[in-house]
Amino acid sequence: MVDKNLLGKEFPGPTWDIEKGKIGEFAKAIEDPNPIFYDEAAAKAVGLEGVPAPLTFLVTEMFHFDESISRPDYKVDMNRVLDGGTEFEYIKPVLAGDTITSSTKVVDIYEKTGKRGGTMTFVVAETTYTNQKGEACVKSRGTLIETSQAPTSG
Amino acid sequence: MAELYYEDINEGDEAQPLAMGPCTRTQVVKYAGASGDFNPLHTDELFAIRAGFDRIFAMGKMGAGMCTRMVCDWLGFQNIKKYGFRFTSQLWPNDLITYKGKVVRKYEEGGENLVECDIFGENQNGARTLMGSVLASLPSKK
Numbered sequence: 001m002v003d004k005n006l007l008g009k010e011f012p013g014p015t016w017d018i019e020k021g022k023i024g025e026f027a028k029a030i031e032d033p034n035p036i037f038y039d040e041a042a043a044k045a046v047g048l049e050g051v052p053a054p055l056t057f058l059v060t061e062m063f064h065f066d067e068s069i070s071r072p073d074y075k076v077d078m079n080r081v082l083d084g085g086t087e088f089e090y091i092k093p094v095l096a097g098d099t100i101t102s103s104t105k106v107v108d109i110y111e112k113t114g115k116r117g118g119t120m121t122f123v124v125a126e127t128t129y130t131n132q133k134g135e136a137c138v139k140s141r142g143t144l145i146e147t148s149q150a151p152t153s154g
Numbered sequence: 155m156a157e158l159y160y161e162d163i164n165e166g167d168e169a170q171p172l173a174m175g176p177c178t179r180t181q182v183v184k185y186a187g188a189s190g191d192f193n194p195l196h197t198d199e200l201f202a203i204r205a206g207f208d209r210i211f212a213m214g215k216m217g218a219g220m221c222t223r224m225v226c227d228w229l230g231f232q233n234i235k236k237y238g239f240r241f242t243s244q245l246w247p248n249d250l251i252t253y254k255g256k257v258v259r260k261y262e263e264g265g266e267n268l269v270e271c272d273i274f275g276e277n278q279n280g281a282r283t284l285m286g287s288v289l290a291s292l293p294s295k296k
Contacts, residue, residue, distance in 0.1 A: 022188070029181065029188035030219035031174060034226060046232050055222040055237050059215050063190030083214060085240030085286075093232070 002121045002146050003075035006106045011072040013102030013127065014064035020051050020096035027054055040096075050095035055088060058129050058138055061102055072104055074123050076146045084122060084143030092137045099132040107141075118148030158230060160260075160267035160292040169255035169271075172224035176248045177212055185216040214241035217251065217284050221275055224253035229269070229290040239286030243277070250278045255288070266291045 020040075027037035035042035036052060043051050065071050094100060108124035122145055129138040186197050191213050194201040202210045218239045225234065245251065252275070259270040268291055275284040 026188040026219075029185040030216065030223065031181070032220075032223040032226070034223070034231065036231060046230070048232060052231065054219065055225070055231070055234060056215060056219045059189050059191070059219075061190075083241060085238065086215075086218070087236060087238030089236050090234055 001075060001077070002109060002123055004109050006072070006074060006123075007109045008106065009072075010103060010105040012069065013061060013104055014066075014069050015099060015101040016061075016064040018053055018057075018094055018096055018098045018100055022060065023051055023053055023057065023096055026057050026060065030054065030056070048093055048095070050097060053094040053096075055090070058088075058094065058100070058102075058140065061127075061129075072106070072125065074106070074125075074144060076121075076123065076144060080147045082145040082147060084145040086140055086142045089139045089141075090137075091139070092131070092135055094129065094131065094137045098137075100129050100137070102127050102129050104128075114147065120148065121146040158228070158233075158292060160269070160294045161296075163257055163260065163269055163292065165257050165260050167257045169224055169228040169253075169273075172227065172253045173250060174220050174223075174253065175250040177245055177251070179210065179247050182210065182212045182216065182247070185213060185219070189213070189215065189219075191215065209247065211247075212245040214245070214284070217241070217245045217275055218286070220251065221253045221273060221284060221286070224255060225273060225288050228255055229271070229288065229292070233290045233292055234288060235268075235291050236289035237286070238288075239273070239284050242282045242285055245275075245277070245283050249283075251275045251283060258287075267294050268292075 024038045104127040107126045110122050112120050114120045124143050127140045130136050196213050199210050255271045255273040257271050271288045273286050274282050
């Protein structure tokens with residue numbers, strides 16, 4: 001069951017360096033040949049100050065959690081959990097050479113009755129990614145859904 | 155690519171569809187390495203089969219990443235203000251996915267020229283793998 005006491009709680013995330021080589025590797029993995037992700041001159045030609053992180057690049061945050069910083073535990077039953085989607089908001093480009101720190105806050109927990117009568121619990125968490133100058137660059141809002149029974153059994 | 159201006163785009167306009175794939179196990183492994191998502195459901199076939207799946211399947215966020223190529227080719231990376239998505243079916247090895255987009259709203263707000271677009275990914279059987287929306291602030295010729 002989702003722990004409802006988590007509402008409003010904030011979880012500090014990792015701090016890590018945004019590297020040009022990792023940006024290129026990520027762009028290759030999503031099969032995007034756009035030169036702005038590989039070449040500084042191409043990025044500058046579209047008005048950016050450096051090689052930017054692709055739109056979903058900050059998922060690489062996953063690499064940087066370890067024993068000292070754990071991911072928030074929403075106490076959801078992993079057999080009954082669905083990914084309810086993610087929304088990224090871009091405030092300032094994240095560029096190669098930046099150092100990013102993330103922090104995640106649980107902003108909403110609510111319940112809905114599903115089509116088959118079971119209760120679904122929604123957990124909405126907002127992560128803010130801040131650069132070395134203290135500027136918030138990107139926010140991501142992710143929704144997890146805990147169903148009343150395993151999704152595959154419905 | 156040629157720059158897209160606010161005056162050049164209208165509600166109902168569609169993006170040039172972008173066909174990608176076929177998805178390979180190698181790509182899924184590459185994405186695992188690039189992203190840090192090492193959930194074995196995506197990279198360990200025996201694990202996926204024991205968990206009740208026919209085979210491994212790609213991370214949803216890999217498909218969401220692939221979709222950004224269509225979004226950036228169309229609207230310009232530097233113009234994107236919001237990108238939201240949810241997964242509606244799995245992306246399997248050998249799938250061919252076509253990413254599509256359509257302008258649903260064009261409006262000016264706070265001195266910005268905004269377009270809101272629906273986007274989706276569709277596999278070779280016509281099933282949607284991903285649905286979402288994009289908000290972009292476009293330059294104006296004025």
